[in-house]
Amino acid sequence: MAARKTNLTTMDDIARLAKVSKPTVSRAFKDSPLVKPATKDRILAIARRHGYSVNSNAQKLRTNRTQTVAVVMHLPQQSTEHGSAPFFFQLLNDVARGLWVRRHDLLLCSPESDDAYSYEVMISSKRADGIIFLGQGPGDKWLKDLSRTSVPFVVWGAVDARSSYCTVGSDNKKGGVLAGQRFMEMGREHVLFVGNRSHPEMEQRRQGLESAMKPASKMQIIDLEIPDFTFETGRTAMTGYLAHKHAPFDAIFAGSDAVAMGVVVALLDAKLRVPEDVSVIGYNDLPIAQYFQRPLTTIRQDTYQAGSLLVEKLFQIFDGGKPPSTTVPTEIVIRQT
Amino acid sequence: MAARKTNLTTMDDIARLAKVSKPTVSRAFKDSPLVKPATKDRILAIARRHGYSVNSNAQKLRTNRTQTVAVVMHLPQQSTEHGSAPFFFQLLNDVARGLWVRRHDLLLCSPESDDAYSYEVMISSKRADGIIFLGQGPGDKWLKDLSRTSVPFVVWGAVDARSSYCTVGSDNKKGGVLAGQRFMEMGREHVLFVGNRSHPEMEQRRQGLESAMKPASKMQIIDLEIPDFTFETGRTAMTGYLAHKHAPFDAIFAGSDAVAMGVVVALLDAKLRVPEDVSVIGYNDLPIAQYFQRPLTTIRQDTYQAGSLLVEKLFQIFDGGKPPSTTVPTEIVIRQT
DNA sequence: TTGAAAGCGCTAACAG
DNA sequence: CTGTTAGCGCTTTCAA
Numbered sequence: 001m002a003a004r005k006t007n008l009t010t011m012d013d014i015a016r017l018a019k020v021s022k023p024t025v026s027r028a029f030k031d032s033p034l035v036k037p038a039t040k041d042r043i044l045a046i047a048r049r050h051g052y053s054v055n056s057n058a059q060k061l062r063t064n065r066t067q068t069v070a071v072v073m074h075l076p077q078q079s080t081e082h083g084s085a086p087f088f089f090q091l092l093n094d095v096a097r098g099l100w101v102r103r104h105d106l107l108l109c110s111p112e113s114d115d116a117y118s119y120e121v122m123i124s125s126k127r128a129d130g131i132i133f134l135g136q137g138p139g140d141k142w143l144k145d146l147s148r149t150s151v152p153f154v155v156w157g158a159v160d161a162r163s164s165y166c167t168v169g170s171d172n173k174k175g176g177v178l179a180g181q182r183f184m185e186m187g188r189e190h191v192l193f194v195g196n197r198s199h200p201e202m203e204q205r206r207q208g209l210e211s212a213m214k215p216a217s218k219m220q221i222i223d224l225e226i227p228d229f230t231f232e233t234g235r236t237a238m239t240g241y242l243a244h245k246h247a248p249f250d251a252i253f254a255g256s257d258a259v260a261m262g263v264v265v266a267l268l269d270a271k272l273r274v275p276e277d278v279s280v281i282g283y284n285d286l287p288i289a290q291y292f293q294r295p296l297t298t299i300r301q302d303t304y305q306a307g308s309l310l311v312e313k314l315f316q317i318f319d320g321g322k323p324p325s326t327t328v329p330t331e332i333v334i335r336q337t
Numbered sequence: 338m339a340a341r342k343t344n345l346t347t348m349d350d351i352a353r354l355a356k357v358s359k360p361t362v363s364r365a366f367k368d369s370p371l372v373k374p375a376t377k378d379r380i381l382a383i384a385r386r387h388g389y390s391v392n393s394n395a396q397k398l399r400t401n402r403t404q405t406v407a408v409v410m411h412l413p414q415q416s417t418e419h420g421s422a423p424f425f426f427q428l429l430n431d432v433a434r435g436l437w438v439r440r441h442d443l444l445l446c447s448p449e450s451d452d453a454y455s456y457e458v459m460i461s462s463k464r465a466d467g468i469i470f471l472g473q474g475p476g477d478k479w480l481k482d483l484s485r486t487s488v489p490f491v492v493w494g495a496v497d498a499r500s501s502y503c504t505v506g507s508d509n510k511k512g513g514v515l516a517g518q519r520f521m522e523m524g525r526e527h528v529l530f531v532g533n534r535s536h537p538e539m540e541q542r543r544q545g546l547e548s549a550m551k552p553a554s555k556m557q558i559i560d561l562e563i564p565d566f567t568f569e570t571g572r573t574a575m576t577g578y579l580a581h582k583h584a585p586f587d588a589i590f591a592g593s594d595a596v597a598m599g600v601v602v603a604l605l606d607a608k609l610r611v612p613e614d615v616s617v618i619g620y621n622d623l624p625i626a627q628y629f630q631r632p633l634t635t636i637r638q639d640t641y642q643a644g645s646l647l648v649e650k651l652f653q654i655f656d657g658g659k660p661p662s663t664t665v666p667t668e669i670v671i672r673q674t
Numbered sequence: 675t676t677g678a679a680a681g682c683g684c685t686a687a688c689a690g
Numbered sequence: 691c692t693g694t695t696a697g698c699g700c701t702t703t704c705a706a
Contacts, residue, residue: 010683021693026685034691053462057403058683060394062698071445085624089426096445105464108408108433108445125390126699127442231628261628287422291568291598293630347699358677363701371675395699399682463683677706682699689694 014052018043029054060126068105069314070128071095072119074135084229084256087284087303088134091156094307095132102311104129116145123151130314132156136167136200152317154310158200159325166317168309171327172201175299176208178332179253179281182297184216186279188251194224194237194263195255202255205283209253222247229255234262242270250278257282257289257298264294264337280337295335302328351389355380366391397463405442406651407465408432409456411472421566421593424621424640425471428493431644432469439648441466453482460488467651469493473504477537489654491647495537496662503654505646508664509538512636513545515669516590516618519634521553523616525588531561531574531600532592539592542620546590559584566592571599579607587615594619594626594635601631601674617674632672639665 015022020039027035028043035043047053060066073088092108099106107128112118122128129152136143136157143155147165159169183191193209195202206221213219226237234254254260260282264274272278274294282289285300306328313323352359357376364372365380372380384390397403410425429445436443444465449455459465466489473480473494480492484502496506520528530546532539543558550556563574571591591597597619601611609615611631619626622637643665650660 011685012683022683023685023694024692027692030685036691039691051457051461053458055398055683056462056464057394057397058698059685061392061398061682061700062684062686064698066394085426086423089422092445096447100447106445108429108443110433110437120388121390124388125393127393231624265628287568288625288628291602291625291629293628348701349699359699360678360701361676364676367701373675376675392699395682396701398684398698399700399702401682675706678704680701680703682701684698686697687695690692 009052009055011052011054014043014047014050017046017050026054064126066105066126066129067103068107068128069099069311070107070109070122070131072109072111072131072133074111084258084284084286086286086288087256087301091134091303091306094303095134095310096307098307098311102315114139114142116142116149116151119146119153120149120151130154130318132310132314140200152314154314154317154323156306156310158204159327160200161325163325166313166323167325168306168313169201169325169327170299170301170306171330172204173208173211174327175283175301175330175332176205176210176253177212178208178299178330179205180209180212180219182281182332182334183251183253183279184213184219186251186275188279189216189218190220190222190247190249191251191253192222192224192241192249193253194226194234194259195253196225196227196229197223199255205253205255222249226255226259229259231258231262231265234259235266236262238263238266239269242266242272252278252280254280254282257284257286257296260296260298260337261289261292264292264296268293275337281332282337285333289333290335294337297335297337298333300331300333302330305329346389346392348389348391351380351384351387354383354387363391401463403442403463403466404440405444405465406436406648407444407446407459407468409446409448409468409470411448421595421621421623423623423625424593424638428471428640428643431640432471432647433644435644435648439652451476451479453479453486453488456483456490457486457488467491467655469647469651473537489651491651491654491660493643493647495541496664497537498662500662503650503660504662505643505650506538506662506664507636507638507643508667509541510545510548511664512620512638512667512669513542513547513590514549515545515636515667516542517546517549517556519618519669519671520588520590520616521550521556523588523612525616526553526555527557527559527584527586528588528590529559529561529578529586530590531563531571531596532590533562533564533566534560536592542590542592559586563592563596566596568595568599568602571596572603573599575600575603576606579603579609589615589617591617591619594621594623594633597633597635597674598626598629601629601633605630612674618669619674622670626670627672631674634672634674635670637668637670639667642666 011022011025015025028040131153133155155167157169159167197203226233282296282298285298289296289298316323348359348362352362365377468490470492492504496504534540563570619633619635622635626633626635653660
């Protein structure tokens with residue numbers, strides 16, 4: 001009589017087969033020291049033989065914990081739409097690793113609406129124990145609203161010490177400083193900032209740039225505002241700028257590597273030499289950046305550490321803590337632009 | 338007396354407040370026609386006012402359905418490790434959209450081990466109703482094993498009509514044909530295939546290439562085997578090939594865009610002209626491909642459709658069907674290589 | 675159209 | 691170390 005793998009469904013079945021009680025089976029599965037090793041092994045062997053595993057929904061219902069974290073990420077509609085997509089995927093990856101270490105599941109969500117309510121529901125309906133937001137979007141009103149609720153969450157985005165919620169983000173200011181210093185070393189004087197000052201992270205980078213340049217009284221910043229941070233936007237903005245205005249510039253600090261690459265292409269199309277005529281620095285150090293036409297000088301963020309920090313801080317919140325926002329170090333990667 | 342938002346926890350509480358019974362509240366939440374609209378509105382209003390939402394774990398336990406699909410994806414350890422990462426993230430994105438349309442949650446997992454058992458546990462423990470595998474890895478023994486169980490799953494990978502499980506994949510053969518035809522039109526004769534024949538998808542592409550070239554008896558394929566499909570691997574393989582062997586070639590079909598870009602860089606380093614001396618075709622049409630030093634000619638796969646198909650077929654399996662494997666159309670994007 | 679009763683599969687509290 | 695009891699919050703009968 002071959003022990004057919006009839007997937008038994010309940011803990012009671014296993015208990016009966018192992019001639020123990022249900023709680024003992026339960027303990028065996030959570031590796032409790034309260035159960036005798038021999039008993040435990042027998043139970044686990046029987047369970048495995050019958051294809052049994054603990055029903056996680058009953059477990060979640062009973063314990064009132066889901067061991068699940070929701071990660072909310074703006075997924076790009078088209079591959080070209082969102083210039084920093086590769087960066088966010090890398091970050092997702094690193095967050096996934098952090099959760100995996102803590103044996104938590106990762107529920108991937110797109111933002112339903114930028115409205116605190118839908119996230120409150122996510123928690124009160126016990127789909128997840130907490131939320132990690134990858135990117136805070138243009139305005140963070142909804143995040144402020146959310147911070148007034150009891151929803152445990154952390155955010156990747158611009159770090160602001162006064163913020164009412166916990167954020168982990170690139171040291172944008174330092175990133176700007178590094179770019180400014182580099183330009184100064186190269187003797188550049190007119191820096192075009194291709195970004196968007198209403199975007200908090202961008203503004204921080206610009207401030208860093210400005211402060212690094214202060215010692216050199218000759219240096220100045222020219223702003224070129226762009227609505228988003230894609231290759232195409234960078235290219236067309238640059239082409240337009242070259243066609244119409246003529247404030248001279250010899251350096252460019254771009255809001256993202258994608259923008260920087262667009263800018264470089266526009267520059268080359270206009271017969272400007274990079275870096276001889278114009279020096280360009282990007283942001284993020286996308287994997288592509290080093291293989292670009294002109295291997296790109298850029299500011300790198302440590303996503304590995306970012307992922308760990310996001311997870312760690314969320315768990316501190318689970319434990320009743322109120323972890324401070326933190327900045328992740330930033331470094332300049334000097335290549336050929 | 339302000340109705341404070343004390344988050345009530347159970348359906349019973351809401352039932353009491355609305356002066357109805359628990360089942361009525363349950364019906365109201367699932368928009369059942371059995372409940373009078375006025376009653377329903379009243380219930381929903383009360384629930385919302387008190388921050389109540391249905392406990393999804395109790396729901397899942399009771400109904401024995403999770404409304405969740407696990408997506409298993411090899412997350413790259415380092416950004417440069419896995420050349421096709423951007424492609425898979427795009428695919429993830431499109432799968433997410435498909436699941437969202439069907440109001441299912443997406444549980445993101447890395448492969449625990451390439452062993453059927455861990456996936457059986459995922460289903461028998463009721464974490465998810467089914468699994469979508471993004472990429473089948475080098476061998477698919479574990480997938481064959483899994484297909485002998487009752488685990489509902491579909492796979493993105495090489496489509497093989499004889500396979501025991503449902504696969505959705507690029508029309509690799511057609512992709513190869515398109516590349517071969519293009520080379521033929523350009524009058525190329527010696528095609529270097531930079532790929533890995535033990536990888537089913539690669540082998541299919543090579544077969545397509547070969548069949549397209551058959552009419553031109555002069556044309557021939559030279560194989561350059563590589564272990565993985567990253568930029569660096571492509572570059573070093575090409576550099577090595579140029580240094581040692583000297584079978585002449587005037588065209589290259591690469592296993593991925595990342596490889597193709599690595600190959601192009603090696604070619605240019607060796608003072609070969611692209612495309613004058615060597616024509617190069619990649620695979621995947623990564624967003625970067627068009628912005629590369631030489632905008633890359635490549636084979637594009639329709640991930641949007643792929644995502645929809647994967648989800649659709651999984652749902653057919655849920656409904657007891659046995660959907661056939663399908664191929665997603667493939668097209669050549671002619672740029673400058 | 676609504677309600678009463680039963681039970682999904684599990685774990686925590688307590689007793690031994 | 692192991693067992694008994696109770697109940698997590700919900701939906702599904704079935705009855706009214």
